[in-house]
Amino acid sequence: MKIQAIRGVKDILPGEIEAVQRLEQAARSIFESFGFSEIRIPIFEVTELFARGIGATTDIVEKEMYTFEDRDGKKITLRPEGTASVVRSYIEHQLYLKAPVAKLYYLGPMFRHERPQAGRFRQFYQIGIEALGTDRPAMDVEVLAMLSAVLNQIGVTEVQLEINSLGDSVCRPEYRKTLKAYFKTYLSQLCENCRRRYETNPMRILDCKNEGCRAVTAKAPSPLDHLCADCLVHFQQVKDGLNQLKIPFVVNEHLVRGLDYYMRTAFEVTTTKLGAQNAIAAGGRYDGLVKELGGPPTPGIGFAMGVERIALLMERMETPKPDIFFALLGEEAVRRMLPVTIQLRGEGVRVEMDYSGGGLKKQMGLSDKLGARYTLIIGENELKAGKAMLRNMADKSQTELSLSELAQTLPERLRKT
RNA sequence: GCGAGUGUAGCUCAAUGGUUAGAGCACUGGUCUGUGGCACCAGGGGCUGGGGGUUCAAUUCCCCUCACUCGCCCCA
Numbered sequence: 001m002k003i004q005a006i007r008g009v010k011d012i013l014p015g016e017i018e019a020v021q022r023l024e025q026a027a028r029s030i031f032e033s034f035g036f037s038e039i040r041i042p043i044f045e046v047t048e049l050f051a052r053g054i055g056a057t058t059d060i061v062e063k064e065m066y067t068f069e070d071r072d073g074k075k076i077t078l079r080p081e082g083t084a085s086v087v088r089s090y091i092e093h094q095l096y097l098k099a100p101v102a103k104l105y106y107l108g109p110m111f112r113h114e115r116p117q118a119g120r121f122r123q124f125y126q127i128g129i130e131a132l133g134t135d136r137p138a139m140d141v142e143v144l145a146m147l148s149a150v151l152n153q154i155g156v157t158e159v160q161l162e163i164n165s166l167g168d169s170v171c172r173p174e175y176r177k178t179l180k181a182y183f184k185t186y187l188s189q190l191c192e193n194c195r196r197r198y199e200t201n202p203m204r205i206l207d208c209k210n211e212g213c214r215a216v217t218a219k220a221p222s223p224l225d226h227l228c229a230d231c232l233v234h235f236q237q238v239k240d241g242l243n244q245l246k247i248p249f250v251v252n253e254h255l256v257r258g259l260d261y262y263m264r265t266a267f268e269v270t271t272t273k274l275g276a277q278n279a280i281a282a283g284g285r286y287d288g289l290v291k292e293l294g295g296p297p298t299p300g301i302g303f304a305m306g307v308e309r310i311a312l313l314m315e316r317m318e319t320p321k322p323d324i325f326f327a328l329l330g331e332e333a334v335r336r337m338l339p340v341t342i343q344l345r346g347e348g349v350r351v352e353m354d355y356s357g358g359g360l361k362k363q364m365g366l367s368d369k370l371g372a373r374y375t376l377i378i379g380e381n382e383l384k385a386g387k388a389m390l391r392n393m394a395d396k397s398q399t400e401l402s403l404s405e406l407a408q409t410l411p412e413r414l415r416k417t
Numbered sequence: 418g419c420g421a422g423u424g425u426a427g428c429u430c431a432a433u434g435g436u437u438a439g440a441g442c443a444c445u446g447g448u449c450u451g452u453g454g455c456a457c458c459a460g461g462g463g464c465u466g467g468g469g470g471u472u473c474a475a476u477u478c479c480c481c482u483c484a485c486u487c488g489c490c491c492c493a
Binding site: 004007058059060063064081110112114115116117118119120124125126127128193209210257259268269275276277278279280281282303304305306307308309310327329359360361362363364365366367368369375377379380381389391393396398 | 418419449450451452453454483484485486487488489490491492493
């Protein structure tokens with residue numbers, strides 16, 4: 001039996017990883033310019049954290065978690081998302097005492113036992129942020145501006161930002177009642193799934209894609225018409241802020257996030273290019289979560305970006321090519337030049353060389369194949385004359401360099417062109 | 418969890434119920450013994466995903482299984 005990667009997990013190979021790296025670099029630098037700091041959270045946690053944080057009736061908790069017992073019999077789960085862990089850490093280390101607002105970002109793998117398909121894996125990568133400690137709409141705007149900046153930076157522009165407000169602990173229970181009353185008369189027209197949601201989480205019916213359900217939800221009372229005064233003002237200020245920053249968005253009153261903890265602002269960035277997996281980033285405000293997990297009442301907002309999905313929208317990028325290839329003929333040349341290659345590499349020059357001991361023709365071929373800009377040729381003749389031949393691979397011009405000064409002259413030459 | 422499709426060389430794909438399963442690209446070597454891309458020539462590579470069945474004979478037909486892809490669901 002062949003050993004291979006388990007279902008739904010994937011190697012990201014050279015040629016594919018470059019887009020991921022660029023996304024990560026762009027995110028890091030933009031997040032940090034917004035004053036966010038990285039937090040490295042564990043890949044597994046006690047199961048209860050996710051059950052309570054994400055919501056016991058969500059699909060993630062009900063059927064998608066990688067949960068098992070460790071050797072002590074403790075129930076642990078591979079993290080299906082990052083927010084719960086960040087909040088746990090925030091509470092555990094009392095970060096609320098250190099600054100009025102904690103602005104954190106994280107990146108790394110998440111695990112969900114789902115059926116894999118395009119843009120959906122069982123181990124997938126997210127880059128996420130959380131801002132804990134303020135419920136000001138300005139933070140919602142800032143967070144969305146930051147997300148938008150990252151996507152712009154990496155050239156992912158044909159996407160749509162959808163936002164909605166889900167109400168808070170004041171108006172949401174009222175709305176929920178109104179919604180249930182409305183759906184009650186249409187129960188028979190709803191899909192099986194939604195009939196269950198009617199009991200557990202009626203708002204989820206709003207974003208069901210089933211045709212029958214859509215017909216019913218089209219005329220359903222909108223959450224936006226049932227916001228309390230505070231939520232209404234908050235939502236309006238978020239929209240105003242986005243307009244002021246000229247960040248395009250559409251209000252989607254049927255947007256309901258799949259995790260229980262969201263309140264007020266909820267948003268999604270979607271694309272039409274990835275089939276059924278149209279969400280490339282999503283998030284929202286979760287003002288009740290910190291308290292729910294045992295911390296002081298603390299508002300918060302965050303989002304997560306789907307790394308693989310965004311990478312699929314980015315242009316494929318080349319793996320870095322060598323600056324220079326050392327074509328060395330004979331053991332003596334290898335012996336003499338090895339320290340030079342190490343020194344140059346220490347200065348950040350990408351140096352490649354031949355490891356097979358082949359002839360010059362073969363080494364030139366390898367240099368060409370690797371895409372080196374220059375090839376440095378050193379054989380017996382050069383050693384005797386104290387020279388090295390530097391060949392520009394693009395225009396075939398060659399110049400002689402003094403062997404003893406290579407370490408000084410080469411970086412200079414490579415920088416010039 | 419449900420439905421559909423596809424599994425043949427490293428990659429993209431042919432082929433046929435019947436001799437030794439082919440091509441292009443890639444790879445290795447040569448033409449060209451110290452100068453790359455081009456061209457020509459040669460070569461290495463395959464339990465045709467795995468198992469079972471039908472058959473004189475299966476890569477081909479049937480069943481099971483595994484994997485991948487796409488959709489449903491859900492989500493990033």
